[in-house]
Amino acid sequence: MKWVRWVDELKLKYESVWKKAGIFEAIMSTKSHIMKNQDLVYGVVEKWCCETNTFVLPFCEVAITLEDVMVLGGYSLFGDPVFSLLEDQEMREVEKKLIFARQQFYKSKQGKPRTSIWMDSFINKSSEIEHEAFLATWLAIFVFPHKSMVVKSCLFPIAVHLARGNPIALAPAVLASLYKDLSLFKKTIDDLKTMVKFPLEFEVNVQSPFYLVQVWVWERFKNLQPQPKLINNGDHVLLRWHKVKALKIDNVRFALDSAVDDFLWRPNVRFADKCGVFYPNDEFWICKKDLGKEMLSFVICLRVCELVGFESVEQYLPHRVAMQFGMDQDVPSYVPRFNATKAIAWKNYCRPISDKKLYFPPRFFEADVTTRYPKWWKKSVLGRDHFVMNIMKRKRGARSRKHQPHVGKTKRSSNDVGSPPGFPPNLVDTINIGTFCDDGSNTKTRKVVDLYGDVPYENTLPRKRPVSKDKLYFQ
Structure with missing residues (x-):
């Protein structure tokens, strides 16, 4: 080609x-050729929440993060902004x-x-x-x-x-464009659902490498994952999916909703030698002054910040999906925006690290949730109609301002015709176009360290593994 x-x-x-x-x-x-699966992309977009920039499933909240854009897309976290x-x-x-x-x-x-x-x-x-x-x-x-x-x-x-x-820091700009397109796609679907006659085909003008959404789903949902190819040492991760045909899924929505035991929280740790992120075998603490570039990459992926793209600034909220980084998940709190201008947003993204010491979880640690998280999840998320309302109403209160943010130390060929944005020519086959929740649970606070920056996040560890007959804690 x-x-x-x-x-x-x-x-x-x-x-x-x-x-x-x-x-x-x-x-x-x-050089990879990703075979587009329209049904899969459509199904996962239905789960997108425009207010939190996350996918909301019955059993968890997950997201495409800076880590995913760096590992799967090969984009850098470091450098000058795209508007330089x-x-x-x-x-x-x-x-x-x-x-x-x-x-x-x-x-x-x-x-x-x-x-x-x-x-x-x-x-x-x-x-x-x-x-x-x-x-x-x-x-x-x-x-x-x-x-x-x-x-x-x-x-x-x-x-x-x-x-x-x-x-040039392309990773935050690419992720911002993905978030913007996911929200555009989701709003288009919601608007079309109000029509008397729902169209079988429609077009969404995305301006991001949208194929990364599909690859992200394949990497994390085992029940939706076709057989990947073996790649040679030094090959990019994306080659695992080169010309791989998607599985035929009768009901993508059902498959996503029932993937409680099939979701992989940290698939990226398998590619530590390829992606430039540090995933240690054992947990350890390190002084800020001793951070290497690979360690710093992990820290940046964990921090709440503003993502500066060409046409928008999107909020990045990794504290809502802490388990994707090997951290225990607590009730996520409201985070104010720093997006008045692109310059302000960029300064927020590249702000200095304030912690003197930082914690790195072991690569194969199975993270959990705090005892109060299942109660919040059942009340705020499973009651989906009220999910956004709860997000918008929880503002930072006096109590939350006293707490510093914490992280737990635990467990197209040459032909342009017919090629949609997001799935470039040689990557497609065909086209079809608040204050904290305090439930009084018996918890103890573990010694923790600030990685999130400006996020009122208090990580507590339950005395016992949270038990729920609804299995609202994550396996």
């Missing part, structure tokens, strides 16, 4: 630059050349700089801006796709930065 050949050709020359910019794994993952300007004169000159090349399409019979013909204009043409044009293509197809499949000029500054090895 045209794109794969271009990747292999430029890899020989620019691999070291891609690694320096933190995009090597993300680029190599685009080009300060250097040489880089601005390169951007002008890219803009001029783009303008030529509108003056020709081709009309628009569609990704396929854009590639034809640079592959084997010995262009001085081929590398930047390549990266702009990658961004336009795989990272921030658009319905019309054109190379947008707003991507050029990022491409110019990356071509010089300057890291």
Whole structure:
């Protein structure tokens, strides 16, 4: 395929630059071909909650996190924001050349700089801006796709930065776009359900690598997971699902609702040697000053923050899905927004770590919930009609302000036609388009450490494993 050949050709020359910019794994993952499962995507989107940016299932609340975007997509947590300007004169000159090349399409019979013909204009043409044009293509197809499949000029500054090895934090921007598209998709479904005649097919213009949602489901729900492929050492994780056919599921909604024993809380720990995240075999504490880059990645994935994307700023709430990080789950609390401007939101994302010591759970620890969590879950979540109301009403009270946030130390081929945004050409087969809850339970507070930052989160550990005939604690 045209794109794969271009990747292999430029890899020989620019691999070291891609690694320096933190995009090597993300680029190599685009050699995968993910077979789209429309029913699966539709089914999981129905579970999305736009207020919390999580999937709400009968037995738990789960989410696509920064960790997932980094492991599955290969995107970096570190670097400058996507809205960074080009300060250097040489880089601005390169951007002008890219803009001029783009303008030529509108003056020709081709009309628009569609990704396929854009590639034809640079592959084997010995262009001085081929590398930047390549990266702009990658961004336009795989990272921030658009319905019309054109190379947008707003991507050029990022491409110019990356071509010089300057890291750009793509992970938070990609996750923000995924959250935005999931909410758009969910609201579209809800609106269509009010129609007298529900359409069998409809179109949602997503502008994110939406195939990651499907891969995320495959990685975590065993009852929805087809047989993955074996991959070689050094291969990107996404190659596990290269040309893998999805299972035929008669009722995706039922399968999701009944997956209480089939949900994998921490599948990413299997890829510790590939994803750049530190998952220790045994628990330990470490001083902030001794944190390495891989350790810092885990810390960032755990902190509540604002995700700055191209068109929106989304709230990231990992404290609602603590068990996905090997942490015991307590009642999640309301978190104020820091999204007045993109600059403020970005400052919130990259704020300094305030803790002197940080805790890392063992990779295979089976996390649990506090004794008061099942009671809150049954009242606030299982009573689904009141779920959002409970979220919005729980504001930070005087008592919660006294507590510092805590974490427990426990257990497209070349053809553009028919390719939907989110599932780029060589990744598709076909297209169908508050205050704390205090229940008075007998608990003891464990010595804990701040990882969440600005989240009124108190982690308590029950004297005994919480017991519920409804099995509201998680296995």
